Amino acid sequence: MKIVEVQxxxxxxxxxxxxxxxxxxFTLxxxxxxxxxxxxxxxxxxxxxxxxGLVPHFFKGAYGGKVLIEDIEVRHVEIEDIITKVGLVFENPFSQMTGSKYTVYEEIAFGLENMGLERAEMTKRIEESLELLDIVEIKDQFPFGLSGGQMQRVAIASVIAMRPDILILDEPTSQLDPQGSEEVFKVVEGLTKEGITxxxxxxxxxxxxxxxxxVxxxxxxxxVDFNTPEYIFSREDLMEHGVEAPTITRIAKRLGITNKNTGLYPIRFEQFPADSLVTKNE
Ligand SMILES: Nc1ncnc2c1ncn2[C@@H]1O[C@H](COP(=O)(O)OP(=O)(O)OP(=O)(O)O)[C@@H](O)[C@H]1O
Ligand SMILES: [Mg+2]
Known part of the structure; x- marks a missing residue:
């Protein structure tokens, strides 16, 4: 089912x-x-x-074309109508915190209070978000006392509690150590299983x-391109667009090793080496 259309x-x-x-x-x-x-x-x-919807509702400027979320044109509705459909998580979890709440629980409740939800519905959504992001144990802790990975999960939980159909994350792991990054990727992948885009x-x-x-x-x-990660990372001109392929792909490119069915380079370690790979020069 098509959910986003950009024209x-x-x-x-x-x-x-x-x-x-x-x-x-593109369409999603x-x-x-x-x-x-x-x-x-x-x-x-x-x-x-x-x-x-921050462009063009918050950032003005010159705008052309269309962004449709569930067939609704972003430009022609109020930002309040978009927030319930699209959640946005920023790079730095600090900037997403209200700064006025003493517990993780209250932090997540904040956005829901602004939506004017009934108490029972709020409680249900907060508890669901805590479960989904695996942060039930820290619900009574002070938000600014958490690790970066935990804080980013709280930021995501507070957005998810608003039940968006689409979650946008702008470099959510750039402030995090490898473990914190992994936590974020794992929970985000889990959200796709809930049908969230x-x-x-x-x-x-x-x-x-x-x-x-x-990608x-x-x-x-x-x-430049919108395709499977295998296809994108196999592009020979990737570096010219300022992007490096994964390590395994770069090694495979150097050795000329591709998948014999697709002709594309491997992008993950478990795809390399494997029976399905061939050396180009053989
Ligand atoms: N508020 C603004 N006013 C004017 N120009 C801006 C503004 N914000 C961003 N830009 C410009 O728009 C272009 C795109 O910026 P944007 O932040 O979207 O890129 P990005 O791909 O997210 O980069 P990064 O990897 O650094 O986060 C840049 O040239 C930037 O200087
Ligand atoms: Mg950016």
Whole structure:
């Protein structure tokens, strides 16, 4: 089922000359995990903002084309109507915390109170989110006393409690150590099993290779490619777009080892070496 449709999206921040998003079109299916990659300033965050409605509702500027979430055009509805459908998690979990709550539980409750939900419904949603993000044990702790990975899970829980159909994460693991990153990827992957559609901007290519169903490659505001991670990371011109392939793919490229069925390079260690691989030069 199609859940997101972007048609010829163009966008320029106010008082600038450059199109930061330059004629972007793609569609997303419900429950997919999409990795959004590209060099610094490629436009990843701006695309996240456009899907969440911050562009053009908060960031003004010149806007063309369409972003449709569940067939509703983002530009033509109030931001309040988008927030219930699309949740956005920022890079730094600190910035997502209210800063005024003493427990993780209250932190998650905050967004729901603003939605004006009844107490029973709130309690149900908070408990579900705590379970889903595996943070039940820390529900009475002070949010700013948590580890980075825990804090990011709380940030995701507070967004998930609002029951968005689509969750957008803009480099959610950049502030985290490897263990914290792994925690975040694991829980996010779990959310796709709940039918939630995930769009994650991320620099950690190995993780994208491990978790994403599809990868969207941006460069200089343009959509270079939108395809399976195997296909994207097999591109010979990846470096020219400022992105490095996973280590295993780079080794395979150097050795000329591809999957004999698809002709693509392996992207995960368990795909290499395997019977299905062939050396090109043989
Ligand atoms: N508020 C703003 N006003 C004007 N220009 C902006 C604004 N925010 C971002 N830009 C510009 O838009 C372009 C795209 O930026 P964006 O943050 O979307 O890229 P990104 O791919 O997320 O980069 P990074 O990997 O550094 O997070 C950059 O050239 C940036 O300088
Ligand atoms: Mg960014």
């Amino acid at each position: 010829n999206l163009k966008y320029k921040y106010p008082d600038t000359d450059k199109l930061v998003l330059n004629d972007i079109s 299916e419900k429950g997919e995990f999409i990795g959004l990659i590209g060099r610094n300033t490629a436009g990843k965050s701006t695309l996240c903002f456009s899907l969440a 995930i769009i994650m901007a991320e620099q950690k290519i190995e993780k994208i290779a491990e978790y994403a169903d599809k 969207l490659l941006l460069d200089d505001g343009k959509l």
